[in-house]
Amino acid sequence: MSIYKEIEEKIKSASNIIITAHKSPDGDSIGASLGLLNFIEKLGKNASVCHPDPAPEFLYWLDTSSILFMTEESENITDLFQKADLIFSLDYNATDRVGPEMQVLLEQSEAEKIMIDHHLNPAEFADIMVSETKASSTAELIAELIIESGNEDLLNEQIGIPLYLGIMTDTGGFRFSSVTPRTHEILAKLLKVGVQHHLIHELLNDNNTLSRMRLQGYAMSEKLLVMDDFKVGIIGLAKEELNRFGYQKGDTDGLANQVLSIRGMRVAIVFTERDGMMKISFRSKGEDYVNVLAAEHFDGGGHANASGGRSDLPVEETIQKLMKLVPKYFTK
Template sequence: MQKTKILELKKQIELSEKPLIITHYNPDGDAIGSVLAFFHYLIKKGKNAVIVSPNDYPEFLQWLPGNEHVTVYKRNSGTVLNAIHEADLIFTLDFNDFERTEGLEKYLNESKAIKVLIDHHPNPKDFADISISEITYSSTAEMVYHVIESLGDEHLIDKNIAECIYCGIMTDTGSFNYNSSNPYTYSVVSKLLEHGIDKDRIYWNVYDNFSFDRMRLLGYCLHKKMEVIPEYYTAIISITKEELKEYNFVSGDTEGFVNIPLSIKNIRFTAIFIEKDKQIKISFRSKGNFSTNKFAEEFFNGGGHKNASGGYSNLSLEETLSFFKNQLPKFKDELKNAL
């Protein structure tokens, strides 16, 4: 991380009286872990920090220390808009485009606050006064650790901060199954363990904490809704609104579904298509050198990382699936040679 940026960040934190931390719409474990870790850090620096999430997030993340301090825009719009208006320093964590807040971009753009970006996704928009954007990190949570360390405040990291950071790293690497081959990642994990965190309990809280309906939905998807396309080393799952309703869907229930078909022999590329009210939400995963990020960006208004990304379609579910399948022949050789 550039020393000049860290020095400027240190100065702005010292000057700030009303910092605000915000993450993206539909926040995942890295997003929530990162904002909570940084919130605890700012509190220990004596700052009256505010955390904002654009919408609700899965119950399996709500055990994290400090969860009760998150203000959700969809339920408390007036409170959030007032906090944005009053903030003198805004941290945007785990996203690099205001459009990913889905409804708050206008207010963030209008804010006079100093804006600080901390994120590990590629191609950041040019909105931040201080931009700490590094795609080599496993997760934004890992970046948060390095930022605190670079600010000379590693001694302020306690068990609460360590739990939040570990949860972010664990979830954004699929329990260290992808985007996690940098030795620094494990150096950070080692230091987090020294703070007495129970990594097994964190795993159980996230991955062994689903509802009975979620398990039924998973079984249904694997049995009835998974399609393997062997000539293109691809497997897909699609779910309609009616099917989600039948299985009493709540936010987070489909988390991880897209990863499961990757365990099928010779499958290198997977996608899940979930029908929402106004669009089709899509997640992509891959093995090896096949870039889901480029695929999502080119065809589905999305982006992310090489092996894990997302996007959306404004077509019907049937049309979206047809469009997706029509692109696969272009990538046959690339998928064949991905490993």
């Protein structure tokens, strides 16, 4: 029996299913969660989607009303975890990625756990692990689950829209090297069942607020530091700067890609002061890998060309630390 068929059987035999994803959700974690939820419902079962915190505002066009948030419904979610007999862990590979409150519930639960993820170096916390680091996204893996378990006929627009969103956002609009012929085959299947890809692109990309555009303009014009010799661009935004522009979750998403879009730029590092720390996004092209730098110096990691990390230093000290490390990790 294939692993995807085994997962289908687990779904059909479970009574209380929970779908979880990582803290600070993105298009892939939201898309994979809703795609899986809709598939489970097509199998005639019910599930609860429990996330640590809400999605960023630019994803509100997607129907997220079925998602419960730990920040708002902790008692309800605690009760669901206590009753659960099957828990899905989507788009994360270590329990600390769901935040401290949900981490306790996840680790204490006696439910069977299934991890579906595409990040490097997974922790051994799940009973069934689908860890495909070469996959473009977790949403692509959910599509594979549906197809390879023999349920491709269940694919419809409701399942396809969030899965398309997840694949699109985690591949930078299909521009990253993680996109394969199989990725496009899956996208074709989603289009065939009614997904209108152009509307998803419009809803996602033509959804900026004035404050978001002003913040990103300020970041690019006033805060971008370029290390020309190494083709590295760095942006650091302090809490007071974010507040000045009425920052909302997700407002700085895409900044790193804007930096990378500059001719000749090879590495982009963007960090913002949130939750008492600097949250860092590392992006790069080609063989200028950023995951090692993130892991060795910023308590992070991820994909070779797309990683995250953190710093407990103030903005200027974080910038100085990065500037000292860049020559050690990137060539001229």
